[in-house]
Amino acid sequence: MEKLDLKAPNFTSENIEKIADLFPNCVTEKRSERGEVERSIDFDTLRQELSASIVEGSQERYSLNWPGKREALVTANSPISKTLRPCYEESVDFDNTKNIFIEGDNLDALKLLQETYLSKIKMIYIDPPYNTGNDFVYNDNFTADREEYDEASGQRDEEGGRLVANPDSNGRFHSDWLSMIYPRLKLARNLLREDGIVFISIDDNEYTNTKKICDEIFGEDRFVGTAAWKNKYGAGAKTKGFIDVHEYILCYSKSSIENISSKLSDEQTKSYNKKDDKFDLRGGYFTQPLMTTSMDDRPNLQYDIEYKGEVIKPIKQWVWGKERLLNAIESNEVVFSKKTDGSYSVRYKVYLIGENGDKRKGKPMSLLNGPFNQEGTKEVEQLIGPAIFSFPKPSALIAHFLSFDVNDKSEKDGLYLDFFAGSGTTAHAVMKLNADDGGQRKCISIQLSEECDPKTVAFKKGYKNIAEISKERIRRAGKKVKEDNAGKEGIENLDTGFRVFKIDSTNMVDVHVSPDDASPELFDTHIENIKKDRTSEDLLFQVLLDWGVDLSLPIIREEIAGKEVFSVDDNALVACFDEGINEEFVTQLAIRKPLRVVFRDDGFGSGKDGDSVKINVEQVFKLKSPATDIKVI
Ligand SMILES: C[S@@+](CC[C@H](N)C(=O)[O-])C[C@H]1O[C@@H](n2cnc3c(N)ncnc32)[C@H](O)[C@@H]1O
Known part of the structure; x- marks a missing residue:
């Protein structure tokens, strides 16, 4: 019987748990006044989480620290005035696809996605630069002008460059990498669903730091596992120490999860190789011993059984109770074999598809023998040609992780x-998984427009930057997946499209006028608050982002009373960014009873006339569709 706990609850530890749920990075271990090390809150980090500027503090505590960590936290939390602009020409099947490709710095992208995709992502896979001493790291606080910058490195993205080389001679070698990855992982965690998980590819250069930083960001108890992946066959890279033929994939969950399972590897499946009847729907089986000597003494497991008139005693005890064992014998799931000394080996059968569920799924192994890098290279070579992209992962590797339950x-x-x-x-792996099982998984890919060096094959083949390579690979991969599955039922419905968005400055003009400069006339003048080069589609997607509406919803563009109107997912949102909005036009929108409606602030006209139209428009909605949420930009 459960005993009532008559002690008063420990509110402090309960409160620490509450904070840990919100900010796992603020939980640390500290020496208490009694001299014991205990779980406590790192108030400096908590203060930092709640402040837009850098907070000082220097108490001794258990944590991973590096110069620039607080700045990195500020970077994660600071707002940006950027937006996503749709690019129809580079998209595939823009109108129907649910996949998204974002071109730009992932720090910006992750911030822009916070509203719309908060707690919506089921799985994240990332393969960041490994900090090998030869790669480039995005410097989020890079303020040097172009000349200074060119002297310092020589690599840039298309907006003028903040990608800096991070050679291991740099005194801040690990710090710079940590400052790059920390805010990104923090923002990524917010996007995960409660049962969401993240997979991170990394090698020995930053494995320990990545593990520690994830323990901090996700919480140590959210560590699901590390897979050591033998990633190449052949001689492997020669390092100072061992011959390097592996790297790692770390897995963390957002909240605590009960169980994780994956498809059995071919090697694992092969072990179910015994069959009594080739038509047995349970597939093959392997056997496990039923006698054990390793468990503590359990009298209820120490009993005799009878087999073919002989009495069999376990050496010490059985692993199951008597009833369970007798039932298993009855249903032919126990194998007896007489040994040369006359004693019996008694084992039970473990079926591939057993009574306890489909055993073709099992706990993922922490050791993976392939698929190999060479396969990834071949896959990309076959699609876009040789030497265009170095060390792409094999799609089968990513598909293995993304198919975890x-x-x-x-x-x-x-x-x-x-x-x-x-x-x-x-994106390729997701399309393949969908083609295999008729699934409807959707993928968001983010890639920087990192310029290709003019000396590279990629540049010579016409790829200006890596995002161009990614898009072309996904386009061709989509076609190939459909070809490879030609004839399969429903394959024509496979979503191989993607909507391309590019990160750009906000669509809004910065119209800040200090109170001293504000003249009464200013309020009467028509101030254009939207940049001249922005289209109504640009405005529409900024509204979707700000309002947290899914960017992949179907959009219909139509003309109503001579004005351009966008309807997103039927009535989820209706937008019109034209000028000359009046009551007559608005009445036509209101009778559709949209959930949300948005106009341009200056779409009603300027000055007092504009204001009165605006009031009338509000009245129309109040009367005809009171539940509609109305906004202006
Ligand atoms: C190791 S590669 C990923 C390879 C990928 N898994 C594949 O199979 O092709 C890392 C990629 O991240 C990109 N990258 C680096 N910093 C970035 C940033 N700040 N935002 C977006 N992409 C970035 C690099 O351009 C590079 O293409």
């Missing part, structure tokens, strides 16, 4: 994210 939920849909997309392998 969390808490025994076998889902074939949901949102997947890769914010270091590279050649677009994750």
Whole structure:
């Protein structure tokens, strides 16, 4: 019987748990006044979480620290005035696809997605630069002008460059990398669903730091596992120490999860190789011993059984109770074999598809023998040509992880994210998984427009930057997946499209006038608050982002009373950014009873006339569709 706990609850530790749920990075270990090390709150970090400027503090505590960590936290939390602009020409099947490709710095992208995709992503896979001493790291606080910058490195993205080389001679080698990855992982965690998980590829250069930083960001108890992946065959890279033929994939969950399972590897499946009847629907089986000597003494497991008139005693005890064992014998799931000394080996059969569920799914192994890098290279070579992209991951590797079931939920849909997309392998893997099982998984890929060096094959083949490579790979991969599955039922419905968005400055003009400069006339003048080069589609997607509406929803563009009107997902949102909005036009929108409606602030006209139209428009909605949420930009 459960005993009532008559002690008063420990509110402090309960409160620490509450804070830990919101900000796992603020939980640390500290020496208490009694001299014991205990779980406590790192108030400096909590203060930092709640402040837009850098907070000082220097108490001794258990944590991973590096110069620039607080700045990195400020970077994660600071707002940006940027937006996503749709690019129809580079998209594939823009109108119908649910996949998204974002071109730009992933720090900006992750911030822009916070509203819309908060707690919506099922799985994230990332393969960040490994900090090998030869790669480039995005410097979020880079303020040097172009000349200074060119002297310092020589690599840039298309907006003028903040990508800096991070050679291991740099005194801030690990710090710079940590400052790059920290805010990104923090923002990414927010996007995960409660049962969401993240996979991070990394090698020995930053494995320990990545593990520590994830323990901090996700919480140590959210560590699901590390897979050591043998990533190449052949001689492997020669390092000072061991021959390097592996790297790691770390997995963390957002909240605590019960169980994780994956498809068995071919090697694992092969072990179910015994069959009594080739038509047995349970597949093959292997056997496990039923006698054990390693467990503590349990009298209820120490009993005799009878087999073919002989009495069999366990050496010490059985692993099951008597009833369970007798039932298993009855249903022919126990194998007896007489040994040369006359004693019996008694084992039970473990079927591939057993009574306790589909054993073709099992706990993922922490050791993976392939698929190999060479396969990834071949895959990309076959699609876009040789030497265009170095070290793409094999799509089968990513598909293996993305097909994990969390808490025994076998889902074939949901949102997947890769914010270091590279050649677009994750998007390819998602399409392949969908083609295999008819699933509806959707993928968001984010890739910087990192310029290709003019000396590279990629540049010579016409790829100006890596995002161009990713998009072309995904386009061709989509076609190939459909070709490879030609004839399969429903393959024509496979979503191989993607909507391309590019990160750009906000669509809004910065119209800040200090109170001293404000003249009465200013309020009467018509101030254009939207940049001249922005289209109504640009405005529409900024509104979707700000309002947290899914960017992949279907959009219909129509003309009503000579004005351009966008309807997003039927009535989820209706937008008109034209000028000359009046009551007559608005009445036509209001009778559709949209959930949300948006206009341009200056769409009603300027000055007092504009104001009175605005009031009338509000009245029209109040009367005809009171539930509609009205906004202006
Ligand atoms: C190791 S590669 C990923 C390879 C990918 N998994 C594949 O299979 O092709 C890392 C990628 O991240 C991109 N990257 C680096 N910093 C970035 C940033 N701040 N935002 C977006 N992408 C970035 C690099 O351009 C590079 O293509």
